[in-house]
Amino acid sequence: MRFPDDVPVLTDGVVRLRAPRVDDVAATVEMNSDAETRRWNAVQVPYRVEDARQALTERIPAGWRNGELWTWVIETDGRYAGAVVLSGGESGVGSIGFTTHPAARGRGVATRGARLAVAYAFDVLGWNRVTWGAFVGNWGSRRVAWRVGFRHLVTAYGGGIGRGERLDEWIASIGRDDERGPAHPWWEVPVVETDRFRLRAYRDSDVERTIEFSNDQLSLHWLSMIPQPFGHAEAERYLASRYEGLASGDRVSWVIADPVSDEMLGDVSIAGLLREGGGELGYCAHPAARGLGLVTAAVGRVIEQAFLPVDQGGLGRRRLELVAARGNLASIKVALSNGFTQTGVRRAADRRRDGSYEDLLTFDLLSEER
Ligand SMILES: CC(C)(COP(=O)(O)OP(=O)(O)OC[C@H]1O[C@@H](n2cnc3c(N)ncnc32)[C@H](O)[C@@H]1OP(=O)(O)O)[C@@H](O)C(=O)NCCC(=O)NCCS
Structure with missing residues (x-):
């Protein structure tokens, strides 16, 4: 696949997934330097302009060319709002990751971006199952995964590495025939x-x-x-x-x-x-x-x-x-x-x-x- 020409643009009418570009450097550095991103993602600290440039010009294009890593920028109203990435896919099983720029959080960006990427994994890449993982306590990410339809949640104790230590991880997945929506209620407590x-x-x-x-x-x-x-x-x-x-x-x-x-x-x-x-x-x-x-x-x-x-x-x-x-x-x-x-x-x-x-x-x- 040629990068960026063959990278598909995916949209649900509100968010748009497109190929990452070199001029995403500033937004990428902002997002990956944010305290919440650092808390829940294994990002380099400090995250420098050179790191973003390397990712945008080498790692991400190579991922698309080799069919190993599918990274999109999520845009809303024509502006950078975050990133979503699919990886793996051997034997029909791959994983998803997403991060929203701090200025765009709490508006459904990750949910919409993840839904589009999951549909791409099943419909275009032909995967049978997509897995999601997050460090225990990352309720925002868990809520996104729940809305998109990830299920069968388990806790892998000491299953992830972040902040320089072993952390417990939640893992859930969605199969290609599963409903693309919540598999069970997430109750509110009526006052x-x-x-x-x-x-x-x-x-x-x-x-x-x-x-x-x-x-x-x-x-x-x-x-x-x-x-x-x-x-x-x-x-x-x-x-x-x-x-x-x-x-x-x-x-x-x-x-x-x-x-x-x-x-x-x-x-x-x-x-x-x-x-x-x-x-x-x-x-x-x-x-x-x-x-x-x-x-x-x-x-x-x-x-x-x-x-x-x-x-x-x-x-x-x-x-x-x-x-x-x-x-x-x-x-x-x-x-x-x-x-x-x-x-x-x-x-x-x-x-x-x-x-x-x-x-x-x-x-x-x-x-x-x-
Ligand atoms: C997790 C993250 C990707 C969510 O992005 P977002 O664009 O704000 O997500 P959405 O708006 O689509 O959905 C977030 C949902 O989680 C809820 N939420 C957020 N923080 C929450 C918390 N602490 N407890 C419970 N729910 C929470 C929101 O209310 C929203 O619920 P809704 O669907 O009912 O409106 C974003 O906060 C982020 O980038 N965090 C840092 C990096 C990260 O954690 N990445 C994921 C690693 S697995």
């Missing part, structure tokens, strides 16, 4: 305001209250999965797992917050949301907020959200389940007060920290029962 409490998403400032809750004797007694000791690192992992639940489509977690101070008083979560119409409810109260009927009321509002259709801002559930240890009378009370029916017993299924086992009672609630 519910009442006189007594607010239901809202977790935020970083919930760390301290999470630590308090997770070191409380009653919490530790009934929730044997809470790690001990539980400090800042564990709380941060817990908060990240709440966000992971939303992004993976598996779980929505609400903080029960004080309506005035916004301080965390408890949690209500629904997990198992990837199962069509189902969901498993879980709840807990901060030690200072127990015995006030707060969780019972908050669970009631969450149930309303759960049964509300998705197009009305709900979770579109048909039935909810929950389990409670036989001796956990407060938890059982919350379930019964909210109309749950006991359906059975999982004998000796719940491990206590002293190594003993207790029965778990199972409950469910159908949408028509509300």
